[in-house]
Amino acid sequence: MILKGRARVFGDDVNTDYIIAARHRSQTTDLKDLVQHIMEDIRPGFYESVRPGDIITGGHNFGCGSSREHAPYLLKEAGIGCIVAASFARIFYRNCINLGLPAVICDTAEIAEGDQLKVDLDEGVLYNLTQGWERKTGRLPQIMQKILREGGVLNYISRHGDFEVKGS
Amino acid sequence: MRFLEFSVGWYLGCLHSLDPAVGYQNRPWVMMRGQDVVRVSDSGEVILAGTRSVNSQLKRGVRMGKTIAEKILSRKANEDVKAYDLVVAEVDMVMGTDTNGPTAMEYFRKLGKEQVFDPKRIAFALDHLYPCPTAAAANIHHVMREFVSEYGVILFEGGEGIGHQLMVEMGYVLPGELIVATDSHTTTYGAFNSFGTGFGSAEAAVVMATGKSWFRVPGTVRVDFTGEFAPGVVSKDMVLYLLGRFGTRGLLYKALEIGGDAVARLSMAERMTITNMAVEMGAKTAVMDCDQITLQYLEERAKRDFTPVEADDDAVYEERITVDVSDLEPMVALPHSPSNVVPVSEVCGTRVDQVLIGYCTNGRYEDFVAAAKVLNGNKLARRTRLIICPASRAVYQKLVQSGLMELFLSLGAAIASPGCGACAGYHTGILADGEVCLATTNRNFKGRIGNPKADIYLGSPLTAAAAAVAGEIIAPDQLGVNVA
Numbered sequence A: 001m002i003l004k005g006r007a008r009v010f011g012d013d014v015n016t017d018y019i020i021a022a023r024h025r026s027q028t029t030d031l032k033d034l035v036q037h038i039m040e041d042i043r044p045g046f047y048e049s050v051r052p053g054d055i056i057t058g059g060h061n062f063g064c065g066s067s068r069e070h071a072p073y074l075l076k077e078a079g080i081g082c083i084v085a086a087s088f089a090r091i092f093y094r095n096c097i098n099l100g101l102p103a104v105i106c107d108t109a110e111i112a113e114g115d116q117l118k119v120d121l122d123e124g125v126l127y128n129l130t131q132g133w134e135r136k137t138g139r140l141p142q143i144m145q146k147i148l149r150e151g152g153v154l155n156y157i158s159r160h161g162d163f164e165v166k167g168s
Numbered sequence B: 001m002r003f004l005e006f007s008v009g010w011y012l013g014c015l016h017s018l019d020p021a022v023g024y025q026n027r028p029w030v031m032m033r034g035q036d037v038v039r040v041s042d043s044g045e046v047i048l049a050g051t052r053s054v055n056s057q058l059k060r061g062v063r064m065g066k067t068i069a070e071k072i073l074s075r076k077a078n079e080d081v082k083a084y085d086l087v088v089a090e091v092d093m094v095m096g097t098d099t100n101g102p103t104a105m106e107y108f109r110k111l112g113k114e115q116v117f118d119p120k121r122i123a124f125a126l127d128h129l130y131p132c133p134t135a136a137a138a139n140i141h142h143v144m145r146e147f148v149s150e151y152g153v154i155l156f157e158g159g160e161g162i163g164h165q166l167m168v169e170m171g172y173v174l175p176g177e178l179i180v181a182t183d184s185h186t187t188t189y190g191a192f193n194s195f196g197t198g199f200g201s202a203e204a205a206v207v208m209a210t211g212k213s214w215f216r217v218p219g220t221v222r223v224d225f226t227g228e229f230a231p232g233v234v235s236k237d238m239v240l241y242l243l244g245r246f247g248t249r250g251l252l253y254k255a256l257e258i259g260g261d262a263v264a265r266l267s268m269a270e271r272m273t274i275t276n277m278a279v280e281m282g283a284k285t286a287v288m289d290c291d292q293i294t295l296q297y298l299e300e301r302a303k304r305d306f307t308p309v310e311a312d313d314d315a316v317y318e319e320r321i322t323v324d325v326s327d328l329e330p331m332v333a334l335p336h337s338p339s340n341v342v343p344v345s346e347v348c349g350t351r352v353d354q355v356l357i358g359y360c361t362n363g364r365y366e367d368f369v370a371a372a373k374v375l376n377g378n379k380l381a382r383r384t385r386l387i388i389c390p391a392s393r394a395v396y397q398k399l400v401q402s403g404l405m406e407l408f409l410s411l412g413a414a415i416a417s418p419g420c421g422a423c424a425g426y427h428t429g430i431l432a433d434g435e436v437c438l439a440t441t442n443r444n445f446k447g448r449i450g451n452p453k454a455d456i457y458l459g460s461p462l463t464a465a466a467a468a469v470a471g472e473i474i475a476p477d478q479l480g481v482n483v484a
Helices: A031-037 A070-078 A090-099 A142-149 A153-160 B052-059 B068-077 B101-111 B135-151 B163-169 B184-192 B201-210 B235-246 B268-281 B292-298 B365-375 B393-402 B404-411 B461-470
Strands: A002-009 A055-058 A082-085 A103-105 A116-120 A125-128 A133-136 B003-007 B011-015 B027-032 B037-041 B046-050 B086-090 B093-097 B122-125 B154-156 B178-181 B195-198 B212-216 B220-226 B255-259 B285-288 B319-324 B331-333 B341-343 B354-358 B385-389 B436-439 B455-458
Touching (some): A031 A070, A082 A116, A090 A103, A142 A153, B068 B195, B093 B101, B093 B163, B101 B135, B101 B201, B122 B135, B163 B178, B163 B184, B163 B268, B184 B195, B184 B268, B184 B285, B235 B319, B235 B331, B235 B341, B255 B268, B268 B292, B354 B365, B354 B461, B393 B404, B436 B461
Parallel strands (some): A055 A082, B093 B122, B220 B255, B255 B285, B354 B385
Antiparallel strands (some): A002 A116, B011 B027, B086 B212
């Protein structure tokens, strides 16, 4: 699986309250309304600026805080194609995989806003096409790769009925 | 996988992180320090495994003991597992709140199963959005009640309290068990020697259908607390101290095992404050021993038979520290991170407009007894508001019966319905632009209490009550009341 997109650069400890603040979630259950508010407390106007396939890059502990699955869901809904971060908070990371949104662990230092990035999930390589370098990325354990490839954990369970982990 | 393990002088080579979900894998050409231990797997992978203290434990014998987290996951996976194994494990209980639970319900329906795996092991709590502030919230609750009656699962109705508190009070959280919930503060359950961890909605739906999920067994960091508290110091200050020490990601993906004589003396309420906030350090779970205090709490509450687990004497920890609590002062976390921790003495005099006492971190009877020590005989500062939020209706009733509620009301406090309300930023205590709140809650992210233009400080019930009286941040023992 190869993904290409513009880098949208964020720092360390981007929490899920920043990705989608709770105050909007009691106002509406319509995801089309909610999605407009992504990142607004730390980057006003972010939603309007997203182009399909944009790749969010983060520092350490991306997605920390609340377990809200709306956070990765809304990023995906907004058109984000992939998230690359130095490290992820665990619930957010699981949620991404479970929803079929690629979350890739890689050193993101020096990536600049707007850089053209290419992520090769199979080979585990991040290419910065603008700056002309490549870096190896973390690769998912097999079970998570399968879940991601099948479009999330619900599809996976619908298809297999149960988990297969041993030997993976 | 078998590992060859050794300590290194200097090592220059290709380094893999222990956990692919945490750090960089394949980080080439990394220089390691002398105290580092590396593992070489039989496939030739070189892994940074820890520090010399781990190494010395490894040298003691061939058999390596297990931590509490490893033992619980071994039991639930029906195989002998150790840190960093990937396992499928049976889940004892799954809880969903009204924020992420509805999505789990929707996903469960999509899976097309006629029944849940066990209706007695699935609970939903109407806690974040009750009493409903909007029609959207009320509609969410309506949908949840319909699902609950259709599948016969457990419902914690609005006003009964916060899901985590009810899980504990009603005896659904038991030693040696594996429990997941669609809320990050599921780590709270570790106070009961239970492996509690936060889940997303999709995987919670899968647990509802299969009773299982996959887990990577976490490595464990052990913290022992010893000694006696100085006046004005309580368990909240212990966990704030840890946050200052480990930061927001120091325990990412790890289990925090907490023990020591200072913990053994704490009530269950005080213990739950510590495990509740472990997730703010990135921890996957936080576990304590099961002792007489635990068993006494569970007597007449436990819904199932249980078998506690304890760590082996030769358990392998990634890091082990001891903290003497007599060295601790009352602590606060400054805006906008729970790890931005300083002693109260460094920020004395900071104006406080609103004080929140309660919620899932500090909303138990013992917390209000502590706050009342400070409030009794005093008045609220003229420009400072106090909001009390018991973690459950049972706590609320105990406050009424004991007379503490009368004290809070006579001082002019507002009482919030047991639930998550202001702490989660939904309702019942949203701040104005530029206001400052001192809360006993667990998060002070920008915007957390509903307004990104407000500042939130986190502190203990004693520190919060002192701020309500003084109208500014002040050490609780500086008010001239006995807080010991």
